[in-house]
Amino acid sequence: MFQVCVRAHFDAAHYIRDYDGDCSNLHGHRWDIEVCVSGEKLDHLGMLIDFKDIKQAIRSEVKLLDHCLLNDLTPFGASGVNPTAENLARYLYLEFKEALSLQEKRLAWVKVFESPDTWAIYEED
Numbered sequence: 001m002f003q004v005c006v007r008a009h010f011d012a013a014h015y016i017r018d019y020d021g022d023c024s025n026l027h028g029h030r031w032d033i034e035v036c037v038s039g040e041k042l043d044h045l046g047m048l049i050d051f052k053d054i055k056q057a058i059r060s061e062v063k064l065l066d067h068c069l070l071n072d073l074t075p076f077g078a079s080g081v082n083p084t085a086e087n088l089a090r091y092l093y094l095e096f097k098e099a100l101s102l103q104e105k106r107l108a109w110v111k112v113f114e115s116p117d118t119w120a121i122y123e124e125d
C-alpha cells in the first residue's frame with residue numbers, strides 16, 4: 001500500500017465559542033495541513049497520484065481559507081460548529097474527497113496542525 005501526501009499551509013483567525021479560557025478570544029494560527037491519498041496501483045509513470053493533482057485541490061481550498069476568520073465561513077458560522085482543528089480536518093477531508101474524485105485510490109486522511117506540536121487527523125473507516 002502506498003501513501004502519497006502533500007503539505008501546505010494558510011493563515012487564518014478563529015475563536016472557540018463557549019471555550020473556558022483564552023481560546024474563546026479571537027486569535028490567529030499558521031495552519032499547516034497534510035493531505036494523504038492511499039492505494040495499491042501505480043500508473044505507468046510509477047505514480048499513485050501526481051503531487052500536482054493534490055496540490056491543485058489544496059490551492060483552491062487555501063484560497064478560500066487564507067487570511068479569513070474561520071468562524072465566518074458557512075460550515076462554522078450559524079451552524080454552531082466550532083472551527084477546531086478536528087472540525088477543520090473533517091471539513092477539509094470532505095472537500096478534498098469531492099475535489100479529487102479518486103478512483104482505485106482513497107483519501108486516507110487529512111491532518112490539521114494548529115501549531116508544530118498540536119494537530120488533529122480526520123479519516124474515514
Ligand SMILES: Nc1nc2c(c(=O)[nH]1)N=C([C@H](O)[C@H](O)COP(=O)(O)OP(=O)(O)OP(=O)(O)O)CN2
Pocket residue numbers: 016023027083084085086114115118
Ligand atoms: N482538541 C483541541 N484542543 C484545542 C483546540 C483544538 O482545535 N482542538 N484549539 C485550541 C485553541 O485554538 C488554541 O489556539 C490552541 O491552544 P494551545 O495549544 O493551548 O495554545 P497556546 O499557544 O495557548 O499553547 P500553550 O502551550 O498553552 O502556551 C485549544 N485547544
Ligand SMILES: [Zn+2]
Pocket residue numbers: 014023027028029114
Ligand atoms: Zn486557536
